[in-house]
Structure formats: structure tokens, C-alpha cells
Amino acid sequence: MKTMSVRVRYAPSPTGHLHIGNARTALFNYLFARKNDGSFIVRIEDTDTKRNVKTGIESQLKYLKWLGIDWDESINKDGGYGPYSQLERLDIYEKYAQELLDRGLAYKCYCTKEELKQEREALKERGEDKLHYSRKCLYRTDEPDLPYTIRFKVPKDTYYSFNDMVKGKVTFKSEDVGDWVMVKQNGIPTYNFACAIDDHLMAITHVLRGEDHITNTPKQLMIYNAFNWDKPRFGHMTLIVNEDNKKLSKRDHSIIQFIEQYQTLGYLPDALFNFISLLGWSPKGNKEILSKEQLINLFDDKQLSNSPAKFDQDKLAFINNRYIKKLSDEEAVELCMPHLTKAGLTNTYSEEWIENLVKVFKDRLSFGAEITALYDEFFNQEFTLDDEQETLLKEPGVKETLEVFKRLLEELDEFNANTIKPLINQTGKEANAKGKMLYMPLRVATTAQMHGPDLPKVLALLGKDTVINRLNQMMKAL
RNA sequence: GGCCCGUUGGAGAAAUGGUUAACUCACAUGCCUUUCACGCAUGCACUUAUGGGUUCGAACCCCGUACGGGUCACCA
Incomplete structure (x- = not known):
């Protein structure tokens, strides 16, 4: 085979x-x-x-x-099955439509949109389940000089079954499909007609598409049957x-x-x-x-x-x-940069500061634009505490911890993550605080957050003045 | 309304007749790093919408019910 x-x-x-x-x-x-x-x-x-x-x-x-x-083939890459846009294939559809007309498998319909609409509404009013076209033009013998559409004449009592790649066997009855328009009044084919022709001519073997197309499948099957073409495999996701x-x-x-x-x-x-x-x-x-x-x-x-x-x-x-x-740090910066620029931060801060900001938050970023939200959360908020944070700062010994930390910071010349980190440790020793009760109060008092990235890095980004001001403000309130 | 499709934990989702119903997200707890996060570990469906049936045995097959969705254009 x-x-x-x-x-x-x-x-x-x-x-x-x-x-x-x-x-x-x-x-x-x-x-x-x-x-x-x-x-x-x-x-x-x-x-x-x-x-x-x-x-x-x-x-x-x-x-x-x-x-x-x-893609392997498209409008800009010919693979021998072109053209690849349907408006350039109108002569092809015309030929096949004419053949169906000649063979009596399709017919011209002169009904206007208004007529069709009325017809449909009348059916609906009578409570009909099937709102199909009445076929009145099928029996016309004249050929008036009027605009027309070409309708496919749906066969009687035919079953359209296909083995769907996703759903398994799916069957439609022809009586559930009305005579559908293949070619519009403007001479351009409708989706179901053009699609079937093209899929065949382009030797498509599998049609994988959304489930909203599943009721289109019987119509396309009718075209394959009419021309006795091999059918592709269908799959409706x-x-x-x-x-x-x-x-x-x-x-x-x-x-x-x-x-x-x-x-x-x-x-x-x-x-x-x-x-x-x-x-x-x-x-x-x-x-x-x-x-x-x-x-x-x-x-x-x-x-x-x-x-x-x-x-x-x-x-x-x-x-x-x-x-x-x-991502590398550079790539992460690149990803965030448009948003930082848009938020005006590139005017306010140095390039180095911006880079550090991105590095600190990279691991918790869900998407590039989120960087500005994280920035706001840590650096641009109104500096106020919630109940949980206040309770924490009122724990015994916390005020002393903050005082020690502030004193050590004030003596610090080089204010960066590497120099801050040992000061936190020293604060722990001098104030006799450790673990959670060391870091949490410092974090809350300087960032008004319970959680966040590596504290020394965040403090470095905040800058010495801001950190000391915030510590003063907090201690005053205690 | 007709036709077509679906229904598994807080969420996504695997498993199409055979032990305790994968896995991922979220959540919770523990360990680790003197915080947090990361990472690692553990927990999280007395049961597969519901009622019947077939079978030694059903989430998986059959029938009904409920609920959800799609589609019924001279749109694609």
C-alpha cells in the first residue's frame, strides 16, 4: 500500500x-x-x-x-499547489460550480435576502425545527436576468459519516442540512465550497480544525461525493x-x-x-x-x-x-525594558539600577509588563502597614532590632547588597534576634511587605536615604 | 426548538473492562537557606454529573435524566 x-x-x-x-x-x-x-x-x-x-x-x-x-507552502512560498489565497482561485471554483450545475447537482437561486429572511421567520413562527430553504428556485424553469446564488442540491436520505480523529464516528443525515449556498451572488464561493475544492486540489490528507466546524463537515462531504474524490481525515478539536x-x-x-x-x-x-x-x-x-x-x-x-x-x-x-x-539577565532586561521605559522609570533611575531591579524580580515575573507592578509594590507605594504587619512590629525586642540596624546602616559608606548583608547578621547578634524575628521586622519596616525577594538586594535598590527614613518613621510610631 | 458534542479533585488533565483513579497548577504542612522566595518532601477525588442495565469485575460498554457547550448565514 x-x-x-x-x-x-x-x-x-x-x-x-x-x-x-x-x-x-x-x-x-x-x-x-x-x-x-x-x-x-x-x-x-x-x-x-x-x-x-x-x-x-x-x-x-x-x-x-x-x-x-x-510553513512549507503559502502565498509567499510556492509548493506547486498554488495559488494559496482563494480570491486568486476564482476561475477554479467557477469551473467546478459549472460542472455541478450541468450535472443537475446544483441550481441557481434567485431569491433575495429579504425573501429568504421572511421565509425563515415564517418557519420559525410555525415552530418548525428545520429552517431550511424551501427549494422554490429548484423548480424554476426560466432563467431570468437577475442576480443569483448557486445552491447545492442536498441528496435525499443520505447519511454522512466520518471517523473523526478526536470524536470517533460522527453521523449527520442529509435531511438535517438544507440546500446551502455554494457560490454567492458576487460570484465568490462560500467557505464550504471553496474549502472542499481546495483541500482536494492541494492534496490535504488531514483536516484538523475547531469543533465549531463539525456541522460544516457534511456539506464538504457532499462535495467530495459529488466529484467522487477521496476524502481527507477530519479531526475536530x-x-x-x-x-x-x-x-x-x-x-x-x-x-x-x-x-x-x-x-x-x-x-x-x-x-x-x-x-x-x-x-x-x-x-x-x-x-x-x-x-x-x-x-x-x-x-x-x-x-x-x-x-x-x-x-x-x-x-x-x-x-x-x-x-x-x-532567560539570561540581559534577556530579562530586554524583555522588561519597553515597560520600564513606558512607565518613565528609565528617566528616574540609572541603567545599573534598572538592571538590578530586573535581576531581583526576574524569578517572580509572570510576564514582562509585570515588572512595573512589582516596582510599584516595593518602591512606589504609600508606605503604610496593615494589621498583621503592625502586630509584628509591636513584638517585644523589635524596636531594638530596628534601632541597631539603623545605627549600623548610618555608619555604612558603600551602600549595596554585599555590604548590607553582613550588617543584617551583625544586627542579629547585637539585638539578639535571629531567623524570622530578624528578617521579618527589618523587611516590614523598610518595605511594608511580609514577603519579597532577597532583602539586602531590595534595600540596595531602595537606597540608603529611603531605608533610613522609613526606619525612623517606623520607630517613631512604635 | 432540530442536529452534533461534552460532564473525572479548587483548576487543567491522564487512565477507554481488572490492584490504593497518573501528572501539572493552585493551596497546606515540613525540611533547607538565620527571613521570604527558590529547591526538596509530604498532604489534598471514602471516588469519576445522576438513575438504571450488561459483566465475576465499569470512570471506561448500553439506555434514560439533568446540566453545559457548539451549530443551524449570500461568515469563515
Whole structure:
């Protein structure tokens, strides 16, 4: 048996920026292709000329590339199956549409949108379950000189079954599908028609897409049947849902939805790639932090989940943090710099100070832009204590500890992390405090925080004057 | 409403007929570093939405119920 080489495609419509759901579709197709030594094709489905955005294609490709998803064939890389954008293939669709017309498998429909709308509403009012087109144009014998659409004549009593890669056997009955529009009045094909033609002509072997396409599958199957073409394997991945279990909609602001935004916020492409790969799929084994190469290696379509994938923001934060930790100090600074600049901190502080800031907080950063929030928390807050912190400072011996520390600091010439650290130890000895009761009071009295990064480093960043002022202020209140 | 799909711990999710239901996040506790964090260790589902059935045996198979979602365009 001759095994055909795997060819899969990602087929975005250029209506906007790369969305997280589309990125997921692209990513799994990519993984599947690479795993099977196949080809990954990006085809532009631009048949909705009204919704096309000028920069759409460019943006889609740009962020795909940013994520590390590279393609073998597309509008800018011919693989012999082009053209790769549907508006450049209109003559192809026209030919096939004409053939279906000639063979009586499709017909022209002269109904106006208004008529169709009324028809549908009437059906709805009568409580009909199926709001299908009445087929009245099927029986027309004249050929008026009016604009028309071409409808596919759905066969009677036919079952459309396919063995879904994710869901298993799925069956639709033809009676549940109305005669659908293949070619619009403007002569441009609809999605279901163009998609089936192109997938066949481009020798696509596997169609991996979102579950929202599952009811489109019977329509596409009708086209394959009509032309007696071999069908690709279909796989419908579960939808990505938000905290409310709703499909991610572009208006939903509880979740950041566009890849571009993640880039802007200082997420790392590898981390995002990793995170997205876990949306509706799970690797064998107990590791979840995986590189692109590891993911390609581990990828198995049998592991595709069939229950919805919840977008877990905590997990994204965790994963991105793991990747940020692996960054060099220089890379971390670079990641944070745009946000520090935007917040005006680069004007206030020296380059060295900024670098130290990033180094100190690198390990707890979930994304680049978070650096300014951490900055505010430690350096730009109103310096007040909560009840828990006050209680701690009122413990016996604390005031003495603070006094000793302040005295030692005042005598210090070189104020940096290396010189501060021994002073903390010395404070412990002189004030007879240790462990938690040494560090906690010092931390609270100087930063108004119970927890934080390495204390000497934080103090060094605060600067001698601020630290001593804060200590004075605290001791006065005790 | 019709059709299609789903339902495992606080969250993600593994396990498709056979011992105590993986793993990850979060949380908690302990150890370590004179603090915190990191790291390491431990704990966290008397049980797989629910009711029946099949079976020696079911999270896994069958039927019903409830709940959730998707889709029913001259959008893709």
C-alpha cells in the first residue's frame, strides 16, 4: 500500500490579528505535520471580501512566525499547489460550480435576502425545527436576468459519516442540512465550497480544525461525493472556553485573545507555544514544560481531548514564569525594558539600577509588563502597614532590632547588597534576634511587605536615604 | 426548538473492562537557606454529573435524566 505523505493546512481568514484559537489550530496542524514528516500549508481564505482587513494576512503570518510556526507552502512560498489565497482561485471554483450545475447537482437561486429572511421567520413562527430553504428556485424553469446564488442540491436520505480523529464516528443525515449556498451572488464561493475544492486540489490528507466546524463537515462531504474524490481525515478539536465555559469570543475581555497582545505584554513565544499546546491536548508522561522539539516528538493525535479546554490563566502565568527564569539577565532586561521605559522609570533611575531591579524580580515575573507592578509594590507605594504587619512590629525586642540596624546602616559608606548583608547578621547578634524575628521586622519596616525577594538586594535598590527614613518613621510610631 | 458534542479533585488533565483513579497548577504542612522566595518532601477525588442495565469485575460498554457547550448565514 502506498502511503501518501501527510499534508495539512491552516486556513485563516484575514479578518484581523492572530487569535489564540486560530493559533491553536495552526499549532496542532504544525505539530501533526512535523511529527509525520509532512507538509504544513497556510492557505488564505479571503472569500469574505467585506470582512477582509488590509493588514490581516501580513499580521497572521507575522505572529505565526513569532510563535515559531513556520510553513512549507503559502502565498509567499510556492509548493506547486498554488495559488494559496482563494480570491486568486476564482476561475477554479467557477469551473467546478459549472460542472455541478450541468450535472443537475446544483441550481441557481434567485431569491433575495429579504425573501429568504421572511421565509425563515415564517418557519420559525410555525415552530418548525428545520429552517431550511424551501427549494422554490429548484423548480424554476426560466432563467431570468437577475442576480443569483448557486445552491447545492442536498441528496435525499443520505447519511454522512466520518471517523473523526478526536470524536470517533460522527453521523449527520442529509435531511438535517438544507440546500446551502455554494457560490454567492458576487460570484465568490462560500467557505464550504471553496474549502472542499481546495483541500482536494492541494492534496490535504488531514483536516484538523475547531469543533465549531463539525456541522460544516457534511456539506464538504457532499462535495467530495459529488466529484467522487477521496476524502481527507477530519479531526475536530474541542473549543477553548473561558472561565464561564463559553467559547472564546472576541468581545470577551476576561481573557487576552490575540497573540500580538501577548507579545506586547512580554510573554515569550516558546512559553506561549508550550501553553497553547496544552489546550485540548496532553502529552504522555509527567512533564508539561516542553520545548517545540519535544512537543513535536511527543505529539500524538490520540491524545487530543474531547472535552472543552479551559483557558487557565494561572497556568499560563506559571509556564511563562518558568521560561522567564531561564532567560539570561540581559534577556530579562530586554524583555522588561519597553515597560520600564513606558512607565518613565528609565528617566528616574540609572541603567545599573534598572538592571538590578530586573535581576531581583526576574524569578517572580509572570510576564514582562509585570515588572512595573512589582516596582510599584516595593518602591512606589504609600508606605503604610496593615494589621498583621503592625502586630509584628509591636513584638517585644523589635524596636531594638530596628534601632541597631539603623545605627549600623548610618555608619555604612558603600551602600549595596554585599555590604548590607553582613550588617543584617551583625544586627542579629547585637539585638539578639535571629531567623524570622530578624528578617521579618527589618523587611516590614523598610518595605511594608511580609514577603519579597532577597532583602539586602531590595534595600540596595531602595537606597540608603529611603531605608533610613522609613526606619525612623517606623520607630517613631512604635 | 432540530442536529452534533461534552460532564473525572479548587483548576487543567491522564487512565477507554481488572490492584490504593497518573501528572501539572493552585493551596497546606515540613525540611533547607538565620527571613521570604527558590529547591526538596509530604498532604489534598471514602471516588469519576445522576438513575438504571450488561459483566465475576465499569470512570471506561448500553439506555434514560439533568446540566453545559457548539451549530443551524449570500461568515469563515
